[in-house]
Amino acid sequence: MLRRWIAVSSLAMAACVFLASCATNPYTGRDQFTLLSEQDELQLGAQAYQEALAGEKKITDDVEYHGRVERVARRLAAVMDRGWDNIPPPRFEWEFHTVDEPGTVNAWCLPGGKICVYTGIFPACMDDNGLAVVMGHEIMHAVLHHGNERISQNMVAGIAGTVLAEALGGDDEKNKEMVAGLFGIAVGVGVLLPFSREHETEADEQGLYLAARAGYDPQAGIEVWKRMEAMGGGGTPEFLSTHPSHGTRIENMQKWMPRAQQHFRDAPKQQTAALPAPGHARIAAWPTEHGHAAASQAGYAEVEEGEGKEKRKRHVGVLEFRVDRSLYVEEAAVDGPGGYRQKVEGKTGVPGGDTRQIALEGKGGKPAPAGKYRVLLTGKIDGRPWEQEVVFDLR
Numbered sequence: 001m002l003r004r005w006i007a008v009s010s011l012a013m014a015a016c017v018f019l020a021s022c023a024t025n026p027y028t029g030r031d032q033f034t035l036l037s038e039q040d041e042l043q044l045g046a047q048a049y050q051e052a053l054a055g056e057k058k059i060t061d062d063v064e065y066h067g068r069v070e071r072v073a074r075r076l077a078a079v080m081d082r083g084w085d086n087i088p089p090p091r092f093e094w095e096f097h098t099v100d101e102p103g104t105v106n107a108w109c110l111p112g113g114k115i116c117v118y119t120g121i122f123p124a125c126m127d128d129n130g131l132a133v134v135m136g137h138e139i140m141h142a143v144l145h146h147g148n149e150r151i152s153q154n155m156v157a158g159i160a161g162t163v164l165a166e167a168l169g170g171d172d173e174k175n176k177e178m179v180a181g182l183f184g185i186a187v188g189v190g191v192l193l194p195f196s197r198e199h200e201t202e203a204d205e206q207g208l209y210l211a212a213r214a215g216y217d218p219q220a221g222i223e224v225w226k227r228m229e230a231m232g233g234g235g236t237p238e239f240l241s242t243h244p245s246h247g248t249r250i251e252n253m254q255k256w257m258p259r260a261q262q263h264f265r266d267a268p269k270q271q272t273a274a275l276p277a278p279g280h281a282r283i284a285a286w287p288t289e290h291g292h293a294a295a296s297q298a299g300y301a302e303v304e305e306g307e308g309k310e311k312r313k314r315h316v317g318v319l320e321f322r323v324d325r326s327l328y329v330e331e332a333a334v335d336g337p338g339g340y341r342q343k344v345e346g347k348t349g350v351p352g353g354d355t356r357q358i359a360l361e362g363k364g365g366k367p368a369p370a371g372k373y374r375v376l377l378t379g380k381i382d383g384r385p386w387e388q389e390v391v392f393d394l395r
């Protein structure tokens with residue numbers, strides 16, 4: 001049985017990955033070498049977001065917790081969307097999620113403005129000002145294309161090329177973790193390739209300005225790092241990994257503070273209050289979502305399998321479906337003519353507008369029979385359960 005997704009549409013994308021560009025970043029004035037197009041970056045961000053959220057059990061919509069995160073995030077996003085001075089705004093479709101995990105001192109933002117905050121970071125933030133500085137830092141990693149730059153450096157070093165090509169349509173868990181790791185987030189026990197110290201310093205500086213422009217007191221930044229240090233550096237996540245030493249970081253912040261305070265003086269001030277203690281949020285029992293996938297086409301195709309002498313061609317039935325928003329597919333259960341049954345493990349994030357294909361093989365190496373097929377797709381949307389039946393006519 002052929003049990004995998006074929007990702008034809010993704011191959012074209014992997015090819016355009018190699019169009020390099022070198023450009024001066026308008027925020028920092030630094031020359032950056034990037035191999036992924038902005039389009040690729042946004043697509044990978046959307047995909048990695050769905051994959052990361054699918055593994056989170058404690059996503060909360062509690063207004064005392066998520067409400068706080070969302071309020072600050074929306075204000076920061078609004079400042080970015082207006083554009084800074086003469087810099088055009090990033091083309092982000094912002095999304096915010098909160099996970100109530102006291103033990104996880106972490107927050108991250110993927111390309112496209114896909115944000116996740118863990119309540120374990122609340123005690124270090126203390127209030128909205130601190131939360132704004134932390135989120136400002138994460139947002140600026142995404143705005144400054146740090147993930148793209150790091151992926152590009154790794155591709156030149158020959159590490160990420162095949163990994164990335166696979167991840168753009170492949171089905172290997174390790175590869176997905178690697179891509180998430182390249183963007184600076186760790187999924188499950190995934191590999192985290194930390195941002196460089198230069199990236200961290202840039203995110204610190206620009207993040208401080210972002211918080212201040214949104215009306216949050218940048219002075220809170222210094223206190224956040226002091227509390228972070230007091231909490232100990234035991235965690236592996238983004239925040240406690242390869243950040244500059246706390247001493248250097250605080251010295252830097254003091255250096256940037258006059259400019260940050262100027263932005264703060266010019267901005268309409270925001271209300272701030274203490275954040276709640278982590279671990280007490282209401283974890284929603286999400287209803288199952290339906291919809292969002294539709295049959296795109298069905299037919300027979302030749303696929304090549306194996307490598308070298310093992311290489312052979314197979315004639316298979318192919319069912320292709322399209323999704324209208326980003327989601328995570330766990331499994332496809334296929335029912336067809338004459339009692340035909342097959343289960344396909346998916347475990348893949350699919351960005352909105354993308355298609356995925358299911359290959360069907362019949363008995364004794366023959367192609368699957370022609371006729372009507374029902375496919376029950378199950379997975380998650382933003383960490384919430386999702387399922388849908390899609391009907392195909394294979395001929």
Ligand SMILES: [Zn+2]
Nearest residue numbers: 195200203238
């Ligand atoms: Zn960072």
